[in-house]
Amino acid sequence: MRLLGGELRKLVKRPATWITLGIFLGVLVLLFLAVGASYQTIGRAPAGQGGGPEAQAAIRSLLAFPGAYASVASFIGSIGGLFAIVFGASAAGSDWGWGMIRVAVSRGESRGRYILGKLVAVALLLVPGAIAAFVVGVVAVALAATIAGLGTAGMGSPDAVGTLPWLAVRTWLALVEQAAIGFAIATLARSQLAGLGVGIGIYFVESFAAGFWPEWVRYLPFSVVTSLLREPGTAGGVDVNGSAGALASTTVDQTTALLLVLAYLIASAIVSAIALERADITG
Amino acid sequence: MSGAPGPAPLAFATRGLARAYGTTHALVGLDLAVPQGVVYGFLGPNGAGKTTTIRCLLGLIRPDAGTMELFGEPYTARDRHRLEQVGSLVESPAFYPYLSGRDNLRVIGSTGAAPARGRVEEVLELVGLRDRAGDRVGGYSMGMRQRLGIAAALLSDPRLLVLDEPANGLDPAGIVAMRETLRYLAAQGKTVFVSSHILPEVQQLADVVGIIDHGRLVRQGRLDEMLRETGHVRVRVLSADAGPAREALERLAGRDAVWEAAGQGDGDGWITVRVEPSRAGEVNRVLAQAGIYATGLDSGSDLESLFLSLTGNA
Numbered sequence: 069m070r071l072l073g074g075e076l077r078k079l080v081k082r083p084a085t086w087i088t089l090g091i092f093l094g095v096l097v098l099l100f101l102a103v104g105a106s107y108q109t110i111g112r113a114p115a116g117q118g119g120g121p122e123a124q125a126a127i128r129s130l131l132a133f134p135g136a137y138a139s140v141a142s143f144i145g146s147i148g149g150l151f152a153i154v155f156g157a158s159a160a161g162s163d164w165g166w167g168m169i170r171v172a173v174s175r176g177e178s179r180g181r182y183i184l185g186k187l188v189a190v191a192l193l194l195v196p197g198a199i200a201a202f203v204v205g206v207v208a209v210a211l212a213a214t215i216a217g218l219g220t221a222g223m224g225s226p227d228a229v230g231t232l233p234w235l236a237v238r239t240w241l242a243l244v245e246q247a248a249i250g251f252a253i254a255t256l257a258r259s260q261l262a263g264l265g266v267g268i269g270i271y272f273v274e275s276f277a278a279g280f281w282p283e284w285v286r287y288l289p290f291s292v293v294t295s296l297l298r299e300p301g302t303a304g305g306v307d308v309n310g311s312a313g314a315l316a317s318t319t320v321d322q323t324t325a326l327l328l329v330l331a332y333l334i335a336s337a338i339v340s341a342i343a344l345e346r347a348d349i350t351g
Numbered sequence: 352m353s354g355a356p357g358p359a360p361l362a363f364a365t366r367g368l369a370r371a372y373g374t375t376h377a378l379v380g381l382d383l384a385v386p387q388g389v390v391y392g393f394l395g396p397n398g399a400g401k402t403t404t405i406r407c408l409l410g411l412i413r414p415d416a417g418t419m420e421l422f423g424e425p426y427t428a429r430d431r432h433r434l435e436q437v438g439s440l441v442e443s444p445a446f447y448p449y450l451s452g453r454d455n456l457r458v459i460g461s462t463g464a465a466p467a468r469g470r471v472e473e474v475l476e477l478v479g480l481r482d483r484a485g486d487r488v489g490g491y492s493m494g495m496r497q498r499l500g501i502a503a504a505l506l507s508d509p510r511l512l513v514l515d516e517p518a519n520g521l522d523p524a525g526i527v528a529m530r531e532t533l534r535y536l537a538a539q540g541k542t543v544f545v546s547s548h549i550l551p552e553v554q555q556l557a558d559v560v561g562i563i564d565h566g567r568l569v570r571q572g573r574l575d576e577m578l579r580e581t582g583h584v585r586v587r588v589l590s591a592d593a594g595p596a597r598e599a600l601e602r603l604a605g606r607d608a609v610w611e612a613a614g615q616g617d618g619d620g621w622i623t624v625r626v627e628p629s630r631a632g633e634v635n636r637v638l639a640q641a642g643i644y645a646t647g648l649d650s651g652s653d654l655e656s657l658f659l660s661l662t663g664n665a
């Protein structure tokens with residue numbers, strides 16, 4: 069508990085934590101507002117230029133409640149995943165940069181306990197982080213829907229509201245998994261910058277590869293998040309490429325997705341613990 | 352307890368400790384014995400392996416060969432929790448730059464052994480940082496960081512304190528305060544293991560010294576005994592008198608104990624005699640009996656000349 073308290077204190081008092089959250093929330097709001105604002109223009113544009121009723125329908129499925137809840141979650145899980153990678157990598161990597169691993173280990177702290185405590189602190193802080201993103205996202209999507217003239221009917225539908233807790237838990241898990249991957253890479257590389265760079269690199273390579281081998285890529289750590297956050301029976305959902313809708317061959321069912329996400333999360337934790345256990349701490 | 356005193360209990364010991372970084376052999380069979388309750392000065396030229404030894408002790412790296420003992424018991428990678436009784440400052444002190452000095456000590460205290468209540472304020476006071484404890488460490492001067500590093504090392508009231516060049520960047524008052532703190536800790540029965548390049552400082556501070564070179568121990572023992580052996584008296588004589596003076600002094604102290612400093616042109620020359628400094632009067636008398644009058648005389652014993660002669664850098 070003392071260890072966890074220390075880790076939480078470090079992260080909460082760190083400006084980078086708040087900057088990461090702030091930028092993400094800004095991107096979240098701007099993107100939804102931009103989509104909302106484009107709704108009418110797109111409706112008037114000819115189909116050949118990406119406009120027309122079909123394009124409008126896609127936007128409607130993003131912004132109209134109750135499906136909009138899933139769009140918010142999916143947006144947080146995918147684009148927010150990038151920010152989660154940054155958060156995880158900087159939590160693990162900065163300790164190397166500042167020589168603080170050395171301080172903890174030479175005080176007799178167990179390496180395994182230390183690194184897992186740090187990962188748990190990251191996961192715990194992602195709870196308020198995910199909640200804040202959810203609240204801000206829902207407000208932004210409601211605004212966007214209003215701007216688009218779609219209204220916010222269905223926002224309070226009991227069915228939709230009932231699914232929210234489980235949706236929020238899945239969103240959080242998606243963020244924790246992606247943060248853990250950045251965390252593990254930074255621990256392996258002993259560097260914040262490397263963790264963040266390699267993590268984001270893999271993220272984009274994965275989404276690029278999804279265009280060629282979707283049936284394989286759907287199982288990979290960043291793509292599987294799309295499947296985890298898709299609401300069964302709705303068309304809602306933004307995949308890593310940001311395109312609306314998802315085909316069965318590019319996603320997996322939710323239970324499989326959940327198990328895969330947990331597996332990637334646990335694997336990241338184990339890799340981090342082993343990497344630190346074996347590391348020479350010099351410099 | 353039997354009446355006969357056993358061998359002094361050791362705070363830390365190594366036997367045959369070896370460690371290479373790639374092809375660089377930093378330690379090649381190091382045998383150290385650090386008694387409890389002393390200030391141990393750990394000396395050696397740059398690259399001798401001091402920091403490497405300390406890293407092995409602190410569980411930061413694993414030795415390739417050899418064994419270690421901590422507080423009289425075998426100490427391996429599996430016993431790293433016993434470092435909870437060790438406080439340390441290795442090379443430059445490490446902190447979170449965006450946290451205050453106080454918050455840094457708090458988060459450091461969240462690992463390893465829990466510091467006593469109020470201990471953070473106590474050590475801040477001890478190192479004279481109480482006034483600036485609320486400021487971000489990123490804005491600290493080098494000496495202030497060093498002071499905070501010493502505070503962090505003392506945080507959990509360690510039995511063994513390991514300091515790697517702790518005087519780095521300290522101002523004179525800071526050095527005096529640190530010396531007093533370390534002496535005080537040793538008087539309390541704690542062990543202080545300190546590496547340093549400032550030999551006059553070590554000479555004032557240490558009870559026992561160990562000198563290593565090229566990853567091996569070259570000398571270890573009580574400092575006062577070592578200094579007694581390395582005492583010297585130097586006399587300055589006219590160059591014309593140098594030959595007879597030398598002969599007279601060799602009769603006093605033995606052939607090997609007398610040497611002439613390289614002369615500076617045709618002026619006077621210094622002759623050094625390796626005898627206890629207290630025998631300076633005797634040296635002077637021997638010269639006078641030979642009809643030679645010294646134009647200068649001094650005596651002393653210092654760690655620096657011992658260090659230089661042992662590490663081959665004289």
Ligand SMILES: Nc1ncnc2c1ncn2[C@@H]1O[C@H](COP(=O)(O)OP(=O)(O)OP(=O)(O)O)[C@@H](O)[C@H]1O
Pocket residue numbers: 350351372375376377395396397398399400401402403404
């Ligand atoms: N991380 C490292 N990687 C490679 N070689 C290293 C590393 N650390 C130390 N060495 C090498 O090991 C040898 C011993 O280094 P060490 O730092 O232990 O010396 P030291 O006695 O502490 O020297 P100094 O007085 O300069 O601090 C040196 O030859 C050094 O180059």
Ligand SMILES: [Mg+2]
Pocket residue numbers: 401402403515
């Ligand atoms: Mg060193």
